[in-house]
Amino acid sequence: DQQVKQNSPSLSVQEGRISILNCDYTNSMFDYFLWYKKYPAEGPTFLISISSIKDKNEDGRFTVFLNKSAKHLSLHIVPSQPGDSAVYFCAASRKGGKLIFGQGTELSVKP
Amino acid sequence: DAGVIQSPRHEVTEMGQEVTLRCKPISGHDYLFWYRQTMMRGLELLIYFNNNVPIDDSGMPEDRFSAKMPNASFSTLKIQPSEPRDSAVYFCASSGDRGLRSAQHFGDGTRLSIL
Numbered sequence: 001d002q003q004v005k006q007n008s009p010s011l012s013v014q015e016g017r018i019s020i021l022n023c024d025y026t027n028s029m030f031d032y033f034l035w036y037k038k039y040p041a042e043g044p045t046f047l048i049s050i051s052s053i054k055d056k057n058e059d060g061r062f063t064v065f066l067n068k069s070a071k072h073l074s075l076h077i078v079p080s081q082p083g084d085s086a087v088y089f090c091a092a093s094r095k096g097g098k099l100i101f102g103q104g105t106e107l108s109v110k111p
Numbered sequence: 112d113a114g115v116i117q118s119p120r121h122e123v124t125e126m127g128q129e130v131t132l133r134c135k136p137i138s139g140h141d142y143l144f145w146y147r148q149t150m151m152r153g154l155e156l157l158i159y160f161n162n163n164v165p166i167d168d169s170g171m172p173e174d175r176f177s178a179k180m181p182n183a184s185f186s187t188l189k190i191q192p193s194e195p196r197d198s199a200v201y202f203c204a205s206s207g208d209r210g211l212r213s214a215q216h217f218g219d220g221t222r223l224s225i226l
Contacts, residue, residue: 032212043115043202043217089154093211098167101154
């Protein structure tokens with residue numbers, strides 16, 4: 001029973017364009033969401049988070065959008081850079097609960 | 112500031128042997144997490160500690176797995192006896208005063224291969 005799903009295992013984008021990574025969740029009790037980035041042979045690194053009282057959070061080139069009615073969140077990277085090539089994980093939790101991770105989406109940004 | 116430090120980075124051992132993975136969290140962090148990453152199940156939480164006390168071990172797959180945190184700067188994850196299906200990358204992470212709502216800082220993982 002996968003409570004957090006990233007349905008696209010991979011995504012390829014041209015440098016300078018927008019990357020959109022998607023994530024769906026099933027548990028309506030989730031109220032805190034995060035995105036992590038992972039390079040090969042390294043641990044995941046925190047990127048950006050959003051709580052359910054917001055529908056958007058922005059940090060530089062990274063913006064996370066939350067659509068609670070659709071139980072969907074997305075990460076936008078604008079403009080995409082080759083150094084953004086990595087695996088991106090979304091994660092969700094409810095109050096007092098542990099983080100549940102999606103399976104990850106591998107982003108490739110081509111020069 | 113040193114990040115989360117895990118050792119060893121790689122471990123290859125034969126089925127039936129005891130395996131011990133080690134983790135040093137970021138100084139001052141009160142929460143420590145052990146995760147396992149596999150192709151089939153992705154990144155899953157095994158156990159987490161708060162102030163050195165195990166809080167939730169519901170993710171520990173079976174009695175062959177055990178974890179300890181004898182002090183604030185050290186934790187171990189032990190598998191005894193090990194089996195080939197335990198092969199995975201094991202991550203340790205720590206977080207600060209917002210606990211489960213803090214961003215977790217991950218180590219670079221231990222890649223474990225059980226032959």
